[in-house]
Amino acid sequence: MRTPAEPESFRLVIPSQTRYLNLVTGMAKRASIVAGMDDATSAKVSIAVDEAVTNVIVHAYSGEADHQVDIELRFMPAALEVHICHNGRAIRENEVVLPDPREYIKHPRKGGLGLLLMSRFMDEIRFIETGEGSECCMIKRVV
Amino acid sequence: MADLLIQVHEVGGVAVLRPEGFINAHTVRQFEGALEALVHEGKYTILLDCGLLNYISSAGLGAIMGLIETVRENGGDIMLCNLQKNVFEIFDTLGFTQLYRVFATEGEALQRLNGTI
Numbered sequence: 001m002r003t004p005a006e007p008e009s010f011r012l013v014i015p016s017q018t019r020y021l022n023l024v025t026g027m028a029k030r031a032s033i034v035a036g037m038d039d040a041t042s043a044k045v046s047i048a049v050d051e052a053v054t055n056v057i058v059h060a061y062s063g064e065a066d067h068q069v070d071i072e073l074r075f076m077p078a079a080l081e082v083h084i085c086h087n088g089r090a091i092r093e094n095e096v097v098l099p100d101p102r103e104y105i106k107h108p109r110k111g112g113l114g115l116l117l118m119s120r121f122m123d124e125i126r127f128i129e130t131g132e133g134s135e136c137c138m139i140k141r142v143v
Numbered sequence: 144m145a146d147l148l149i150q151v152h153e154v155g156g157v158a159v160l161r162p163e164g165f166i167n168a169h170t171v172r173q174f175e176g177a178l179e180a181l182v183h184e185g186k187y188t189i190l191l192d193c194g195l196l197n198y199i200s201s202a203g204l205g206a207i208m209g210l211i212e213t214v215r216e217n218g219g220d221i222m223l224c225n226l227q228k229n230v231f232e233i234f235d236t237l238g239f240t241q242l243y244r245v246f247a248t249e250g251e252a253l254q255r256l257n258g259t260i
Contacts, residue, residue, distance in 0.1 A: 018167070018168040018169035019169050021165075021167050021168060021169050022146055022165060022167075022169070025165075025167075025198075039229075040228060040229060040232070043198065043229035043232075044229070044232070046198070047198055047200060047229075047233060050167050050168075050198075050200050051200060051201060054167065054168040054200065054201075054202065057168070058168060113201035113204055113205065113237055114200070114201040114202075116201075116236075116237060117200075117201055117233065117236065117237065120236045121236070
């Protein structure tokens, strides 16, 4: 049972397969609306979650389909927190390099856009290594 | 309903590709395949009608980016129309609205392109 100090939350654990992305993004979008966000903001949250879960499936697990991705949404007093946990290869914050959109336009190339979308659409992003695995924590404040 | 349905038709030398649903890491191969098929057929002027597109992730943007040089080198282009607000924001956030011509409707795009093809 949840103690009064703990935020309301729920979890979804999916196999590391892209066919479940729609399920997760649909859940994130609905959760954003429940948290008090408008349609446009909830769409941004769902895209950021799509990108973060895709990163785990494609990069952390190298596309291997037999792992798990644990997605938890926490309803904080003025924000929605999304915690995406896995046991694959960790992304370290010092490895994250966001492409400069102005340079990107001058020299178009494939890739590197997912993290940029996540950083533009969410208010905070942290990559955390825990004793049990790795976590991407994203926060969107309700304004 | 499938995550992504793609219809293609041609109007006066413009290949109009109309994706319906979601373009993400799961459906991107289907989207990329449809674009590549047009290029292999020598159809280098491509209009993406996004009116029924719910969202496009970076995987889909990468698919477009991967072909833009080829179509432009062959005298064509990839253009966008009918962008829903959230889809426009994705393109705009990444600066793609400066890279690609964006039209309000398919009709406007075809009318403007009519004189250039």
